Amino acid sequence: MFQFKEKYTVDDLRLIMKELRSEHGCPWDREQDHKSIRMDVLEEAYEVAEAIDSDNTDLLKEELGDLMLQVVFHSEIEAEKGVFDLDDVADGICKKLIYRHPHVFGDIHVENSAEVLRNWDSLKSKSKNEEKASDRLRSVPKLLPALMRGEKVGKRAANVGFDFENVNEVIDRLKSEISELEAAISEHSDIKIEEELGDILFSCTNLSRFLKKDSEKALTFAINKFIIRFSSVEALLEADGKSFSDATQDELNDYWEKAKKDTVI
Numbered sequence: 001m002f003q004f005k006e007k008y009t010v011d012d013l014r015l016i017m018k019e020l021r022s023e024h025g026c027p028w029d030r031e032q033d034h035k036s037i038r039m040d041v042l043e044e045a046y047e048v049a050e051a052i053d054s055d056n057t058d059l060l061k062e063e064l065g066d067l068m069l070q071v072v073f074h075s076e077i078e079a080e081k082g083v084f085d086l087d088d089v090a091d092g093i094c095k096k097l098i099y100r101h102p103h104v105f106g107d108i109h110v111e112n113s114a115e116v117l118r119n120w121d122s123l124k125s126k127s128k129n130e131e132k133a134s135d136r137l138r139s140v141p142k143l144l145p146a147l148m149r150g151e152k153v154g155k156r157a158a159n160v161g162f163d164f165e166n167v168n169e170v171i172d173r174l175k176s177e178i179s180e181l182e183a184a185i186s187e188h189s190d191i192k193i194e195e196e197l198g199d200i201l202f203s204c205t206n207l208s209r210f211l212k213k214d215s216e217k218a219l220t221f222a223i224n225k226f227i228i229r230f231s232s233v234e235a236l237l238e239a240d241g242k243s244f245s246d247a248t249q250d251e252l253n254d255y256w257e258k259a260k261k262d263t264v265i
Contacts, residue, residue: 013068014086017076034074041070042143099123121159133160147215150205158209167210174203232259
């Protein structure tokens, strides 16, 4: 019999999930498998990230709970098959943390965080049996957002010495890629256009890495800024008794420049 409490723990969460998945539990929860709730993991992770960006600790606590639920859910699905359970998941990550922190749990000495990260990458590669440098690049998850994946691939290539010398070289490469895109456009080659556009975006991830900026965060900020300014343009049009369809392109450009001056981001 389920007991209601004033304060619940992780163990209670596991028991609740077992109850939901039981014969007398919830029909929807019983029907789910790994693939059916696969995207929920990604969605909850993004909501955690958004909560972090909002500096809202109450929201962060809630979203971390939603993400934890996904871990418990997937673990319970496998526990029912007798493959592994939540304790096995915890055991795995505990052993991984101990193995990858020999400077804490062993006799390795490090001077700074940079050495910690180098050791971490080396131990991670060894544990995954990555013998070649290219194996490290291939192991970056393909489902990561493309900008994030680009940064990680570039960083791993840089770790073995395959990198630009300085930020100016990255900018020169970006300019070169833009020129190649312009050439592809003049050739009216859809395949080349897409290829060169991809090269530009990948070069941007390398630029972000050299500038020590998060390309995903930078792009998100730019998109939000565009939405705010677009809304300002719409408000200016409405104030003049117009809509987007009523204005010429030159007029819209003028409204845009005014919105840029009037809005503070």
